[in-house]
Structure formats: structure tokens, C-alpha cells
Amino acid sequence: xxxxxxxxxxxxxxxxxxxxxxxxxxxxxxxxxxxxxxxxxxxxxxxxxxxxxxxxxxxxxxxxxxxxxxxxxxxxxxxxxxxxxxxxxxxxxxxxxxxxxxxxxxxxxxxxxxxxxxxxxxxxxxxxxxxxxxxxxxxxxxxxxxxxxxx
Numbered sequence: 001x002x003x004x005x006x007x008x009x010x011x012x013x014x015x016x017x018x019x020x021x022x023x024x025x026x027x028x029x030x031x032x033x034x035x036x037x038x039x040x041x042x043x044x045x046x047x048x049x050x051x052x053x054x055x056x057x058x059x060x061x062x063x064x065x066x067x068x069x070x071x072x073x074x075x076x077x078x079x080x081x082x083x084x085x086x087x088x089x090x091x092x093x094x095x096x097x098x099x100x101x102x103x104x105x106x107x108x109x110x111x112x113x114x115x116x117x118x119x120x121x122x123x124x125x126x127x128x129x130x131x132x133x134x135x136x137x138x139x140x141x142x143x144x145x146x147x148x149x150x151x
Contacts, residue, residue: 003065009058009076016073026075027104030082031096038091048083052127055080060123070118070126077130081107084134089141090150098144099137106133 008014012029016022037044055076062074085103089095107130110118118129145151 003061006058006061006065007073009054010062010074012075012079016075022072022075023078023107024104026078027082027100027107030079031086031100033079034083034086035091035096041088044083044087048080048087051076051080051083052131055127056123058123059126063122063126074126077127078107080127081130081134082137084131085137085141087134087138089138089145095141095145099141102137102140103133106136111136 011017011022012026015026015029018025033047034044037047059074059076063069063071066073082099082103085099086096089099110129113132115129118125120128142151
């Protein structure tokens with residue numbers, strides 16, 4: 001049962017099994033979750049923390065089950081990462097779209113220290129690089145919004 005639940009969580013209900021760009025689809029799912037949570041920052045924060053903890057545990061289990069380092073089917077890290085990217089920001093379409101693309105770029109290009117965090121073993125390594133990509137994205141979006149007069 002633990003293995004089954006870990007796969008469900010790690011693959012975000014099966015999104016990780018999609019044949020084309022499962023990480024991109026999971027990022028879109030994370031943006032949708034953020035949008036539906038809206039500006040309810042306490043609920044957003046609690047859900048984000050719960051998903052992070054579950055993601056660390058589940059992705060570590062799936063990594064061991066498959067005997068692969070950071071298996072491609074594990075996409076909970078993209079959901080958590082993009083939610084960090086959008087945390088505390090106005091969830092208007094322009095911010096969500098920019099957040100989506102910036103997060104995907106930071107996640108793919110692994111700018112320091114994202115590349116170092118990915119080297120960690122188990123669920124921590126799978127999750128933390130995307131968390132840092134989310135932090136980078138959030139900072140860039142905050143700077144852009146401040147320059148545009150939003151903050």
C-alpha cells in the first residue's frame with residue numbers, strides 16, 4: 001500500500017506517466033492548484049508544506065522502487081516548485097504564465113545552486129532543486145512586479 005500511495009503522490013495522480021513532457025504538465029497542474037487556492041496564503045502555505053513533505057517521502061520511495069536516480073515519472077517536484085514560484089504573488093494570468101515559463105527555464109538549466117541540490121540523494125535531491133528553481137522564479141517575479149508598480 002505504501003508503494004502504491006507513493007507512486008500516486010510522486011506521479012501526481014499519474015501525470016508522470018504521460019508520454020510527452022510530464023514535467024511540463026505537472027507544472028501546469030501546479031499553476032492550476034495555485035490559481036484555485038487564490039490569495040488564501042495560509043491555506044496555500046499549509047498545502048505547499050504538506051506537498052513538500054509528502055513529495056520528499058514519496059519520491060524517495062519511488063526512486064528506490066525503480067532503482068533509478070530521479071526517475072522521470074516523479075513530477076511532484078514540479079508541482080511544489082511552481083507553487084513556490086507563485087507563492088505570495090498576485091495570481092493574475094500574466095504572472096502565472098511568466099511564472100510557468102521562468103520556472104521551467106530555471107528547472108531545466110539548473111543554475112547554481114540548483115545543480116548542487118539535485119546531487120543530494122533520495123527524495124531530498126529530487127525535491128530541493130525544483131524548490132530552489134521556484135525561489136529563483138519568485139524573486140524574479142517580485143522584482144518585475146515591483147518595477148511595474150504592483151508592490
